[in-house]
Amino acid sequence: MTTTSTMRSEIAEQPTALRRTLDSLLPRAGEIADLARGTSQVLFIARGSSDNAAVYGSYLLQAHAGRLATLASPSIATTYGAKVDLNGVLAVAISQSGRTEEIVDTLRWAADCGARTVGVTNGAGSALTEIADLSLVTEAGSEFAVPATKTYTTQLAALAVLALGLGADLDAGELRGVPAAIDDVLAMPEDGVDAIVERLVGCHGAVVSGRGMAFSTALEAALKLKEACYLHAMGLSYADLLHGPIAVVDAETPAILVAANSGPTLEGTVRLAERVTSVGTPAYAIGGGSALAGACDLAVATPDLPEWLAPFSLIVPAQLITEKLARRLGYDPDAPRGLGKVTQTA
Known part of the structure; x- marks a missing residue:
């Protein structure tokens, strides 16, 4: 457990990447407002980790900016070639590289259908930035480990800025405090993390659950466990989990529950833990x-954001x-089998 992976190094780079991204993008909230004038709905176009970031953006805009936000089905554009009326829609494509053809083609299709377009990417000068009306380029720097870490959290930052530009009733000063909070997380003792890792050794599956803003985290955490640890991990809203799939959790399939330290979904998450x-x-x-x-067997604390x-x-x-689990199982977390940084969909 002493070897340092590239993934671990890039996890540690997140506070710096977030500071750079916020410094770059917060001053552009006015540009977002100008572009979005006359639109009322937001359509997110993404895959993989970027799709999980889009889930965060969707909850954020609907809860705090009063805008209907939905996730696109790219195959409607790329496979079916359907024509959809997207007048009054702000289409937001999210791609870490900005080079995934399916995402670029779907954003181009959205523009052809009447949408105004935004690209969120870590790839300055990429195809996505060339076709978007407005590009929000994150400042994560090069990311070499295949599992997204700093590119994911900087996407969250870009979507928080998008929400501010779209009139969300949120405090930009609180957003500025996020990098320091991540510094605090990284400085915490890792006893809880290590204990959970040891409990997951030997497990073939897990359910990761959260609701509301934390649902995006449940999805992303499950994806990471699948990508790097080959664990059959399911990311579910706790509301969906209670409607049947709760039968899959048992002594061999633990539940990993994620929640903010306060807010409207915390009480339900505690009840789920107790159940x-x-x-x-x-x-x-x-x-x-x-x-x-207090309702769980093991816990990892997070700051009061x-x-x-x-x-x-x-x-x-x-x-x-x-x-840590990937290395404990003898896997290379930097290069999971069958995966690359840019995924093209046939």
């Missing part, structure tokens, strides 16, 4: 304060768990 542990299922908490920690910013800090322990 699964009552039938002998291990439950491990990321965030959720003392309430969730407002609920709308909690996904930034919640994902970091999940990244650390993934990186």
Whole structure:
């Protein structure tokens, strides 16, 4: 457990990457407002980790900016070639590289259907930036490990700025405080992370659950465990989990529960923890304060960020768990089998 992976190094770079990204993008909130004038809905176009970031953006815009926000089905454009009326829509394509053809082609299709377009990418000068009406280029720097870490959290930052530009009732000063909060997460003792890793060794599956703003974290944490640890991890809203799939959690399939330390979804997450542990299922908490920690077998604390910013800090322990578990299982977290940094969809 002493070897340092590239993934671990890039996890540690997130506070700096976030500071650079916020310095670059916050002054552009006015440009976003200008472009979006006359639009009322937002359509997110993404895949993989970027799609999970889009889930965060969707909750953020609907809860705080009063805009209907939905996730696109790129095959409507690239496979079916359907014509859809997108007048009054702001289409936001998210791609770490800016070179994924399916995402670029879908944003081009959205423009042809009448949408105004935004590209969110870490790839300055990429194809996505060339076709978007407005490009929000993150400042993550080069990311070499295949599992996205700093490119993911800087995408969250870009979407938080997008929300501010679209009139969200949120405090930009709170957003400025996120890098320091991530510094705090990285400085915390890793006893809780290590204990969860040891409990996951030998497990073939896990359910990762959260709701609201934290749902994006549940999806991304599950994706990381699948990508780097080959764990059959499912990311589910706790509302969906309670409607049947809760039967999959048992003594061999633990529940990893993520929640902000306060907010409207915390109480339900605590109730879910109590329910699964009552039938002998291990439950491990990321965030959720003392309430969730008290209902779970193991817990990793996170800073007291407002609920709308909690996904930034919640994902970091999940990244650390993934990186450590991969190495504990004898896998290379930097280069999972069958994956690359740019995925093209046939």
